Amino acid sequence: MLGRVSALCVLGMAFHAAAVESLAVRVHRTFPHDPSAFTQGLLWWQGKLYESTGRRGKSELRRIDPDTGTVEHRVRIPVLFFGEGLARAGQRLVMLTWKANQALEFGLPDLPRLGTLSYRGEGWGLCHDGDRFIMSDGSEVLSFRDSESFALLGRISVTFEGSPFANLNELECVHGAVYANVFQRDIIVRIDPVTGRVTARVDATGLRVAAQAEGADVLNGIAYAPELDRFFVTGKLWPAMFEVAFVDESGQTPPMDQRTGVED
Secondary structure (H helix, E strand, O other), X not given: XXXXXHHHHHHHHHHHXXXXXXXXXXXXXXXXXXXXXXXXXXXXXXXXXXXXXXOOOOOEEEEEOOOOOOEEEEEEXXXXXXXXXXXEEOOEEEEEEOOOOEEEEEEOOOOOEEEXXXXXXXXXXXXXXXXXXXXXXXXXXXXXXXXXXXXXXEEEEOEEOOEEOOOEEXXXXXXOEXXXXXXXXXXXXXXXXXXXXXXXXXXXXXXXXXXXXXXXXXXXXXXXXXXXXXXXXXXXXXXXXXXXXXXXXXXXXXXXXHHOOOOO
């Protein structure tokens, strides 16, 4: 009997460990976003937002004033590239391209072109965790890449309650976790990059309505501002961007040690 109770306790602990936290979006501020921007990547650095946009012949890298949504500076990407995800490593930005097997490097803050990095496969989302790049390709796989050479360091498959979880899009590395947009769904997931497990699901369905985004494309774009402890989110061709917090069922932001998504 004791053995059975112990087994049930272990099973209960395993179930608890695998539970996916449900979070919602609390909007603190709404401001304009260029409705022609096919947003692929978004990040915050020193009080400014940097956005990469897609579509062949229309791809750009932009610096945006977060107080007004004004595009302060833009760099047009050569027509052969379809712009994708964006990440910062030190004083440079790295912008993925969709099918060209190349990432473009730019300097900060004025975005001079620095060089090109090579990789194989499609480029979707990108973030940097302080040590390495983490990249998505639209599947359930995240790849880890060297900060300087962009060489492949390893891969991990993402799971949601034990099942493969694909369509991972734009990424943001925050406090040891990876936040990801999910293509064609109005949700954001938090991923433990050590185990690949989805540890939280953020319901963002209300943002499309709030953006008055009729005719707009999918939710895409996550930037974290550590000074504010807030996220900035938007979508492809959305006329609005939102400064938000991700909150639990009580309306509170989870404590920092519960937001890492990394299991002990």
